[in-house]
Every structure is written in C-alpha cells, then in structure tokens.
Amino acid sequence: MASRTYAVATSSPMPILPPGLEKRGPGREVERGMNGNGDARFDVLGIGNAIVDVLAQVTEDFLARHGLVKGAMRLIDEVEAHDLYQALGPTIEVSGGSAANTIAGVASFGARAAFIGKVRDDELGEIFAHDIRSVGVHFETPPATEGPTTARCLVLVTPDGERTMNTWLGASQNLSPDDVDEDLVKDSRITYLEGYLFDPPHAKKAFRKAARVAREAGRKVALTLSDSFCVDRHREDFLELIRNQVDILFANEAEIRALYQVSNFNDAMHAVQEDCPLAVLTRSAAGSVIVEGGDDVHVIEAFPVRKVVDATGAGDLFAAGFLAGHTQGRPVAECARMGALAAGEIIQQMGARAIRPFHEVARENGF
C-alpha cells in the first residue's frame, strides 16, 4: 500500500546535483539534519499497517463499474475484499504497507532500520516478515495467533500506471500499545508513523504511545499523512499531533490541502510553516517543496522516468530516500533529491518494494 503518487513529467535526463554541489565521499562532514544521537541502535523505526499487496491490472471501466475513486485508498471489509478479489484478473502478491515500504527503502539505502506492525501467523504474514527482514530491517512484532488474517490491499493498476487501493486491514487493526516496544523507540533516532494507523482504534493508541515515548527520549517523530481521505477522517487529531509532537511531516499536495482545508497549495504551505519545523511536501510531476525551520523553502524537481509502470509506493519511497539522506546528515534539498530518485525508481516496476538495492541506485546517481 502506498501513500502517495507521483506522475513524473520530465522526460530528458537532468543532473541530480545542482552546479557547485560536488559529490562527496563516505568521509563527508555532517552538516545539518541529524547530528549527535550516535548512541542509537537504529536510524529509523517505522510503525504502520503490515500489509501484503495484491496487484492486478484493470481498465478505467473497471474502476467506474465498481464506483472506485482513482488514486485513492479506501478501507473495505472482508466480504467486499473477497468479492472484489473474485472480480479481478491474475494477480501478483508483493509485500506492502505504507510505512513498511518506507522502512524497507530506508534499509535498502543502507540505514539501520526497524519496523513495528501486526501480521497473523499465516502464509501472507510469513511473506511480509521475510520480505522486510530480507533487506535488513529489524522486525520482531509477534504475529497474532488468532483473529483476522494478515492484511491485504487490492491494488488496481490502470494502464496509465496509477493505482487505486482497497484495503482489508485484517490482523493489522489489532496492533496494540503492547506491541510498541519502548526500548526500541528510545533506541531509534527517528520514529516514523503512518497516518493510516489512526483508522483502527487499537493502532491509534499504539501510535500515540510511540510518539510520546520518542519525544520523551529526545528522539524525533516523523509522520506521513497517508491519504487525503484519511486526513478528512482525523483532521483535528492530526493537527494537534503535528503542532505538538511532529518534527518532520510528509504529505502530498492533496493531503496538505485537506489538512488545512484550503484549495491552494501556497496557502497550505504557509500554514504548515507555522505548525511544523520540517515539512516535506510532494507534488507529483511538479516535484517537491521542502519547508524548513519556518523560513527556508526548497523546490526540488521530480526525477525523470521513462514510463510509469505502477505508481504504487511512490510517496512511501520518496519518504525513504528523504529519511535515509537525513540520517546521513545531508542538507534537506539533497535529501529531497534522494527521495525523488527512490520514487522515480519504484514507479518503473510493479509493487512498492525495490527489486534493486537503493544504495546501488544512489551510488550510480552520484549520491
């Protein structure tokens, strides 16, 4: 499951680094962003729904017939999940989950990463656990031994590469505060939370506990708004959280406008400047805008891609690249370029988990 989508318009190659900003080796100085905190065991801990994506190609007609809003995520119950699945053609199963995709990406960039999320002790749960551990992520949340099966998201990919998501939360909704290992949160420089967790009541409590523990330990809290409809469902809670506990906010244009209920991106950008020390705002083909310290605004271009195969995970992987750069102490503009790189890479393949390690992709692109 992905949180955001980027259609990338630029078709000719562009330099990744602006003139004057040379490539630096491993011995580079930490300038800004993360510093100190070298005592932490993990760079980034993600907490989110643990989901396996079920991808199918559909026509625009199929979306219309089923009354689905293209590009959005909606929650469905088990019966609807079954019925919709039966209506689909052949599928591909790939591990997903918004924060899980981000964390797998962070690890793939070479950062030390951990994840908390709830699967069941079934086959899809095993697949989820395997895939996230296989890129080096620490994942030890005990699977549920009863109750609903591992969550799945029916991801409908239209010929334009856009994805429309239908999520049956399954075991994921039973993530509880007990699953949030306090020591793990304290031992992570950034705790990254997905907004989708606000949907299931137990998970929301787990979310709040994690944010509190992280703040009390002097760690950073990052949040992704996940989806504009999710923002509509939980606007006041999100605003309160952002104003009091969030150090880094990730949102796309639709989400940040939904948060502040404004029709104009600039108005939303000015509003978030008041509320959060670092906001990473993504704008599909128009690239991204980073609002830092209430003053600095950086506008970063989208990364050129040949063809959007499947937009699933674009937003999640933008966050991954950004966070990976941030934990390396890079300036925010450079972090955003790493995010754009990762997003551009993931939309050229099926699914939201990178087939090729990002540290290789980054190296090839001069990071």
Next chain:
Amino acid sequence: MASRTYAVATSSPMPILPPGLEKRGPGREVERGMNGNGDARFDVLGIGNAIVDVLAQVTEDFLARHGLVKGAMRLIDEVEAHDLYQALGPTIEVSGGSAANTIAGVASFGARAAFIGKVRDDELGEIFAHDIRSVGVHFETPPATEGPTTARCLVLVTPDGERTMNTWLGASQNLSPDDVDEDLVKDSRITYLEGYLFDPPHAKKAFRKAARVAREAGRKVALTLSDSFCVDRHREDFLELIRNQVDILFANEAEIRALYQVSNFNDAMHAVQEDCPLAVLTRSAAGSVIVEGGDDVHVIEAFPVRKVVDATGAGDLFAAGFLAGHTQGRPVAECARMGALAAGEIIQQMGARAIRPFHEVARENGF
C-alpha cells in the same frame, strides 16, 4: 514454474506470417490439426503440479554459493525450501506450475480450458485457484484439507533474465488418480500432461489414468518433457508413453537430447520422428522445429524481444500458443508462430502468467 527457457536473439522486428500466408478472419476454414470433436466441452485440459512461484533477483554468485545449476529445476524438501527462502532478498509471489501456466495461456488466447492440480486449503492455494480461474479456466480439483501446504517454487532470476528453479512440491505431490475426473478428460479435445508429474508417485498414477482415459475416449494426449533432469529420472517411462500414447510432444533441445541420449539435435529430431506423430521442439534463440507426421519438418524463428526480464514460463507459454492455434485448426507452422509470440511476450515481464490477455496480443500481431 516453467519448463523451458528461450533466449531470443533477433533484435529487429520480423513479419509474423511468411509471404503468401494471408491473415484470415474468424470465418477461416479449418484445414488441419484439430478437426471434428466439436462435441467436447473443453479444448485443452491440463494436468500438472499446482504451484505458486516465489520470484527473487539473485546474482550469479548467489547461484554459485548455493551450488545451483543455472536454468534447471530441482526438487527440494521443506527444510531446504525454508533455508533457501531465508537467504533470498524481497520476493514477488505469482501463480505458476508448468502445465498450469500453459493452460492459463491457452485460456488467455480464448480457448476453452480446464486444469487439474492439487493445492491445500491455505492462502497460497486460494491465490492459485483465483488466478487460474480469473482467466476463465475451469478448475475444480478439491484442495487438500490436511498434509503439506500448497507447493511453491523458489525462482531465482539472474541479471541475464535466466531463471533457476527450486521446487518444494507440497500438496501437489498428493494429486491422486481420484482427482482425475474421467468425464472431464473425455470432454476435452486435448489432455496436456507435464512430465514433472512423474516425480511424485501418486501424481504419476493420476497422469497414467488421464492418458489412458483420453486415449480410450478417442481424444488427443499431449506431453511436455518439462526438464532434462526430469527426463533423466524417468527416461524409460517417458519413451514408452511417447511411443504408445502421446499425440503431441513438447520438448526443448536439452530435453529431447536427454530423452534419446544423443549429443546432437538432428539425431534427436530423427529419433522422435519415428516415435511420435507431432513433435514441437524448441531451441531458444534458434527458434523451434516442428516435426509433423514423421515427414514434414518446419523451422520457425524465435519472436524478437527487446529485453529478457525473466525467462520463467517461456516454454510453458510456447506450448500455450501452439495448443491454442492447434485447437483453432491452424497449420502447425502458424501454431508455432503463436507459440513464439506468447513465449516472447512472457519473458518481457516478471512471472509466467500474462498480465495482458493473449487474444489481444495475438490480434495486434496479425493472428
């Protein structure tokens, strides 16, 4: 799981139909191949292992470290399946199984298709059943309610697109003669059997029953040799079957050479001319050779492809295209071109189940 691999060398487009052989509309005459038998409910019934493929990208080094023979299929037990899986990076799950891939392809070309194979009543079993039914295949083999889980094949894809398969047969090995519905066999114009079924003893009995029932009902029997190591394991049984019960034989170069224990393709071709009325021999980049009626030999070029992404299913889909054409009454050379088209299409995507319906691909290519 795929039976064979085609590396396709031709890089420039080539005409599908040779000069003089015009494209014909739906009202075309049935000339050769299948005729009569209009009473049958199904064009092709496939019987094979019911497997979910677990695809992972690996390096050449990984194969060497694990002592794996590139391009081959080997059977592994549950413990080894677990250990090898743990050593893999992120995976993609897609329905597979050699005959199952073929039958899904046959249906995707628009033919009436059915499949017999054994899954368990678990999540991967549901995925397998969904995917094969979703392209219109009749699949009603009751899933096992106890015993091993649904079979899986760890498909290791190297950067050259070649695949190396490691199969844990799971529930598949419990396919029994009782699962072979005699009425279904009698009601199918062709019964297509995969050689891999000779490995599990129960399945071998099911295989023999299906061949016998089909022959007694005056239907055709088709066989794919599956893998050269599989041929080595069951050579005498295969030869006896081919000489007495097989109407259409599918094999790649390594398999047909293994069958006759000859080092030269031509020798193998001459040997099979004596043994089988119609042999479809595939030769990777060198295309295919169809030996018909003991006399006619047709040499067909491979279909040009841009890049081999994953060779999984190439042989299976060649058989699908050939069988689909054959049930439409097309001349064998045209059937082989349909096979080449399907094989060329499948190696340009991950997994052995076509994302796009083959009847569309066929139409676009003048069939």
